[in-house]
Amino acid sequence: MLDVTGINIDRLPFDELEVISELFEFEGRAILLHLRDKRKVDLLAYWADFDNTASRWLYSTVSKEQLFSYLIGAKSLKEILSAPSSEYMFLVDSNLQTNDVTVKLINSYLLPNNYLPNDDSYHIDGLDDFYSQYLDEWNYLHKLREMSYIFKIDAPDKKHGNTVSTKDAANVLNGVTESIEGYVSVQAFNLYSTKYGDVKKINRNINKLKTRLSPRIAKTEDHSFEVWVAIDILTFHPEDDPIQSELRSNLIDGYKNDVLDIDFGSEEDAKIIAEKFKPDERKKIYEPLIKLFDSDKMVISISDSKRAIVKKQQKIKAKQSFKNILFPPPTVQEVQEEIARKNKLFTVVFSLKEGEEIKTIDKKHLLDNLLFSQEVVETPFELPSPIEIKNARIDIKKPLAFILKVDAEGRFQLHNQILDLFAEGTDIHEVSKEIKSQFFSLVQAYEGNPETFDPIKKEELQKYI
């Protein structure tokens, strides 16, 4: 057998090694084994050498990621053994005549090339049921990455090397998220409205879907800022809702084909988009991305895991002619209607004397004492006890908590995610009335059948009633 430099040790430093599976055999003898010790450290044992009395096995620790890469055929056995997860490997010689076992600790870089298999030593059978479960976390991540859209951001100059600012990175993530959520809501609305007329119910479902399908970060890279963003349909199984099933099956390719894989300089593509989506839909989906492309602070390139979309690493800029088709300027009437319709939220700070009640002070006095005001997109909002609708009333233990938002169209939205209460509209009083009605229905449903409530929702509701 080959003479390998190393240190003889008493035994392998792994306790209670068990064979998890035989990964490869040759003419009826196992030559590659997956083992695990009692601390759940994974190892590969590979039959590397023999002479007429002894067999030599190479033991190498292996990370779950490496094991996954090997079993899905992404990496060969040679690649795994050439780049082990540890600096050290072990050679175990078993003499079948004397039953002696010797163990040698070697540096991984001193592993003889002759102890490696061919370049083509790929596992071709894929993950079986056992390993799908054993490597569940990596299986999920791998599948998520396969569905990812890749956004790479480079700084326009190299003043700070290849790094980008956290603000720019955050802007990109926000813009991409807004665009994807916009696409989800547009597609969902179009599907639901073919079947249902109740807009409030549709919007409630859409809001849930936007949260459920909000994009995940599947991977980031060290150089510059590259982020893999995926819509997680893997854990989304809407078995009871055919509309959501249809949405699920078309979402990944749909966003890629409708939004990312287009020429932002082509009027032809702009016309296709204009035909497919209404103006407000285009705003939701494309405006967040175009804002990013228009920024001088970064150079963006877009791809996917299969490199089917490859927008080269040059500045993606939406031509003005493209933007004019997607976002035609509003008419005077449209502007006036929007001003009339649009609501705003402000945080304001007044200075008042002790004992002064804000409700009894006149407007002039308030404005004279205004210290600070800021427009905000959302704010906490509470409905105090009792909750009353028509002739019914519920006394609650504490004010009912919501998030109050004003959306891009200036509509109020009240939302309590845990209790799944959502209402929107242009009149805050109507919105409050609607949300109270939903709360009543919720309490009635709970009192009728509390077992049907999931524990989190139940616990939250019990804080109020």
Add this chain to the structure above:
Amino acid sequence: MNRYRALLITAILFLIVKGSNCIMPLKYQSEIDNFKLDINCPDNVFSPNEDIEAFRFSFSPIDHQWNFLPNVIFDRVANIPYDYQTATAKVKCVRCGMSFFTSLEAIRRKWNFISRQNKSNFKYTHIAHGRINGDDGLMGKPNKEGHYSFYESDVADLTKKFTLIAEL
């Protein structure tokens, strides 16, 4: 007397079948017998009705004395260590057969996984290809990697059915 004779013949046939799970005499039956296995060996094998593709690791020339040996004998003559003491009865039975592959791709793939050092240790030089049928012996069902065990009949001459087709 006829009744006893019939019983005796039945008993002998039963012993033959129990010992070999077949009626075909095998060339290396003695290796199976040496292990004194408590299972039928070979088991789950069949006599192919038609010609079956067979690829095998081999030495040159095709009539080299080490070609077409069952694993247990090859281990002995080539000094390849194998722990027969702790091997199960099923494994010992498999080692009493020889290894064939259903395709060139399957056998090459196997070779890719052997360390360079072990390739040198085995000393195989070629891949041999032939077609075998029921007259040549009994075969196990090929696994998903295209490998199957083969138990040669005592009248077969595999050197006449195989040719060396590729160097390793």
